[in-house]
Amino acid sequence: MNIPPPSSSSSSMKKAISTAASVAATVVLIQTISRDLIPDEVRYYLKLGIKTIYKSISSEITLIIEELDGLGFNQFYKAVELYLGSKIFQSTSNFRITMPDKDSNIYTSMAEDEEMLDYFNAAKFKWRHFTPRTKSRQSSSSDGDISSWQTGTSYYTLVFNKRHKQLVFDSYFPFLLEESRKIKEQRKTLKIFTLGNQNSRRFSGDGKSWTGVNLDHPATFEKLAMDQDMKKMIIEDLNLFIRRKEFYRTVGKAWKRGYLLYGPPGTGKSSLIAAIANYLSFDIYDLELTSIQDNADLRRLLISTANKSILVVEDIDCSLDLDDNQRGVVNSNEAPQTIKIVKKDKTKQVTLSGLLNFIDGLWSSCSGDERIIVFTTNHKERLDQALLRPGRMDLHIHLSYCTFCGFQILAKNYLDLSEHVLFDDVKSLLEKAMATPAEIAEQLLKNEDSKIALRGLIKFLEEKITQNEENESMRRKEEEEKLKEKDCQVEDEKLKEKNGQVEDNNCGKEEEIKI
Numbered sequence: 001m002n003i004p005p006p007s008s009s010s011s012s013m014k015k016a017i018s019t020a021a022s023v024a025a026t027v028v029l030i031q032t033i034s035r036d037l038i039p040d041e042v043r044y045y046l047k048l049g050i051k052t053i054y055k056s057i058s059s060e061i062t063l064i065i066e067e068l069d070g071l072g073f074n075q076f077y078k079a080v081e082l083y084l085g086s087k088i089f090q091s092t093s094n095f096r097i098t099m100p101d102k103d104s105n106i107y108t109s110m111a112e113d114e115e116m117l118d119y120f121n122a123a124k125f126k127w128r129h130f131t132p133r134t135k136s137r138q139s140s141s142s143d144g145d146i147s148s149w150q151t152g153t154s155y156y157t158l159v160f161n162k163r164h165k166q167l168v169f170d171s172y173f174p175f176l177l178e179e180s181r182k183i184k185e186q187r188k189t190l191k192i193f194t195l196g197n198q199n200s201r202r203f204s205g206d207g208k209s210w211t212g213v214n215l216d217h218p219a220t221f222e223k224l225a226m227d228q229d230m231k232k233m234i235i236e237d238l239n240l241f242i243r244r245k246e247f248y249r250t251v252g253k254a255w256k257r258g259y260l261l262y263g264p265p266g267t268g269k270s271s272l273i274a275a276i277a278n279y280l281s282f283d284i285y286d287l288e289l290t291s292i293q294d295n296a297d298l299r300r301l302l303i304s305t306a307n308k309s310i311l312v313v314e315d316i317d318c319s320l321d322l323d324d325n326q327r328g329v330v331n332s333n334e335a336p337q338t339i340k341i342v343k344k345d346k347t348k349q350v351t352l353s354g355l356l357n358f359i360d361g362l363w364s365s366c367s368g369d370e371r372i373i374v375f376t377t378n379h380k381e382r383l384d385q386a387l388l389r390p391g392r393m394d395l396h397i398h399l400s401y402c403t404f405c406g407f408q409i410l411a412k413n414y415l416d417l418s419e420h421v422l423f424d425d426v427k428s429l430l431e432k433a434m435a436t437p438a439e440i441a442e443q444l445l446k447n448e449d450s451k452i453a454l455r456g457l458i459k460f461l462e463e464k465i466t467q468n469e470e471n472e473s474m475r476r477k478e479e480e481e482k483l484k485e486k487d488c489q490v491e492d493e494k495l496k497e498k499n500g501q502v503e504d505n506n507c508g509k510e511e512e513i514k515i
Helices: 008-037 040-057 075-086 162-187 228-242 245-250 269-280 295-303 324-331 352-356 362-366 404-415 423-433 437-444 450-514
Strands: 060-066 095-098 107-110 115-120 123-130 133-141 144-151 155-161 191-195 210-214 256-262 283-286 309-313 338-343 346-351 371-377 395-398
Touching: 060 075, 060 162, 075 107, 075 123, 075 155, 075 162, 115 162, 123 162, 155 162, 228 269, 228 395, 256 269, 269 283, 269 309, 269 371, 404 423, 404 437, 404 450, 423 450, 437 450
Parallel strands: 191 283, 256 371, 256 395, 283 309, 309 371
Antiparallel strands: 060 155, 095 107, 115 123, 123 155, 133 144, 191 210, 338 346
């Protein structure tokens, strides 16, 4: 059997593979020798020298845009993310797709470690996205160490030719910022943010302590069951606040506004917050003070909130627990004391000054601009005056029981009625019933027939008045009993004092006789 001689192409391939193997072996040998013979310090300076030489002869510049800027977000990073996400289909085959809850739009963004090209004024720009990961050991077991990967701070790199440096800073970056602003306005979806669990946000400075979902609350000022004059006052105050950025800067005050919403439960405090958010297109950050570890935790959380947002602390009277000693010290304008914030069986420590610093203190200017801070409470009288003075809570809004004006708005919302023969009956009963807008709305929801719904509301209001009268009668009776009990105690004290004097007089007489 004759074996054909090998072709020249296969012979060349074998020779190339042999040469590559020899080169690889040589490189490995050199690396081994260098590690064994050359000290670490010398190798470090050799690498540094090689990098310096490469940079001097390279025609490229690399810029790094990190996600964080100190304790807060890098706004330019967000702008780059939006801009590149809008151009992803032009030069990338690997990208991320997201569609948030309650949103019908699909959004794209660069995938991790992905590279894409962008062109501006005939200049080429090479972008790349990185999310570093480090391996850390968590615990040990019989099977060995249990390790996990921790995600570091993400960043973008931009590589371009040196001759385009002026173009980048004078034209390309301003263009990028303007485009990202337009995209952000187009995509604007209100969100409500809440705190993640304590373990996930501990030692985290990346803003991921807050978890956001789309805010799809239908509340508007037109639909709020509130007095028209109060609505007008709130809207005018909001408009004045929004347009006075330069004024706040001129007078040396942080661009913030504090609102205190107080009144009985069910009077529309949460709905008013949602209406403000919808009116201004501001996101909401729901701050649970009972979930905060200490002042440092509070400071980090508030710095990581975005501009143009509403920071809400609901039921603040339930979140802050001041004992008599501490309350007395704070009200006497002495040094700020510790507020005990109790969660289940754990006592956490947050100082009053730590909270107030983010309202009007030094840290207030570090936690963003165009910010509205809202406290809600059912019992204003329980709050410390340090929280209520002007400059901290600038506007106090009392949300009380439903008025006839509020009822008319609810009737329009729920029954599409502007007038009805039964409205007069409702009006006469509302003045005595002390019913909240939430209670009125619940009654109007019970039937689609407007007449039946209104009759049901009238019956509810009549029962409410009867119940209020009974409660008032019981309250008066209890007060009378307390007064009688107090009078009896006074009489008993007087009788005891009188008996004591008689006994003292008798003792004196006996002593005189003995003498």
